[in-house]
């Protein structure tokens with residue numbers, strides 16, 4: 180594909196039609212530029228600063244090429260999951276959803292700490308370029324108002340054709356507000372917000388990210404990552420859960436890639452839309468010196484190790500400038516290959532991201548809230564059994580709530596603030612792991628929901644607003 184020609188065109192067409200990775204960040208940039216042409220210069224300024232950010236960080240961390248001197252605190256992540264009942268079933272139900280969330284966190288932590296087992300696939304020429312961002316992530320177990328959280332919110336949405344992907348005032352922003360049918364961001368200075376829902380049916384994106392450099396005062400609460408819902412999680416040893424495009428993206432690398440954008444790094448080829456090299460007038464690169472010049476995205480499962488070195492692309496052809504024996508970065512998390520072909524961030528990519536979460540960095544505040552990773556002693560839930568995962572979301576709510584639990588619920592009873600029982604639909608709470616309950620007919624205020632299990636009960640506050 181790199182050399183072009185008919186074979187390349189056929190390959191590109193085939194992958195595009197049947198499942199090449201596609202990330203929405205280019206279209207997001209273009210949408211902002213369409214609204215205000217000054218974004219062109221803002222993005223160029225942001226990209227042109229990346230190398231100095233990496234250089235400064237590496238100068239201060241002599242060991243930074245491979246290891247950080249000190250570990251950094253863990254960043255809380257909250258998943259806002261909005262799916263229909265049919266989509267939830269496609270994810271494997273509540274059990275599948277929990278598996279996806281948990282396995283996703285494992286993947287993130289491995290990939291951001293040079294602990295991914297598939298690094299054995301890195302060709303010898305690339306071994307020195309296996310960088311370590313040294314960033315850790317944990318599920319947000321405490322909500323912004325101090326209540327328990329399993330690390331995700333679940334909202335069952337109406338089963339409309341194509342699912343949920345409407346957006347106005349920014350790409351897919353409706354999903355990010357309660358008022359437009361989505362789920363509000365949790366405080367962006369303390370949490371990384373990840374919204375999981377169906378937008379790929381319309382766009383073909385697996386993920387898209389609204390980083391801090393994309394936001395202005397009125398869009399700060401859109402900051403975060405959107406994931407095509409089946410791309411959430413990892414299923415690396417078989418299994419039966421649905422992952423998109425014939426299992427090409429079942430290892431959880433979509434979030435690894437998007438988190439890179441969240442920390443401001445670009446695609447390895449620089450998103451110029453041209454299949455040529457940095458020395459061509461029309462080209463730009465990713466602003467990072469240790470990702471080799473690259474003409475365009477790569478896809479699928481490139482055979483990056485070849486008998487005479489490492490797979491190269493069109494940039495090798497410019498004989499006068501660069502033979503690029505090391506090849507190009509088709510094994511980088513910021514290229515477009517399938518999950519199983521991605522293995523590394525380069526040291527300079529890693530340094531940019533590490534700088535973002537270091538003192539003075541734009542995402543430093545995320546690292547300062549370890550308390551959000553713990554279950555506080557008393558946060559509105561009485562009698563919680565150790566090991567029992569129970570959640571009501573969204574909470575506060577405007578009406579529709581979703582109740583989920585790791586154990587089958589035997590009965591749900593709703594009480595008013597003064598203890599009067601309020602009837603729920605017949606059958607609610609009888610033997611399932613989750614219920615979607617519409618409380619929109621009730622007055623605004625505080626309610627209490629009691630859930631009985633075989634092993635005891637939990638009573639939790641619900642706030643209707």
Ligand SMILES: [Zn+2]
Nearest residue numbers: 202204436446
């Ligand atoms: Zn991307």
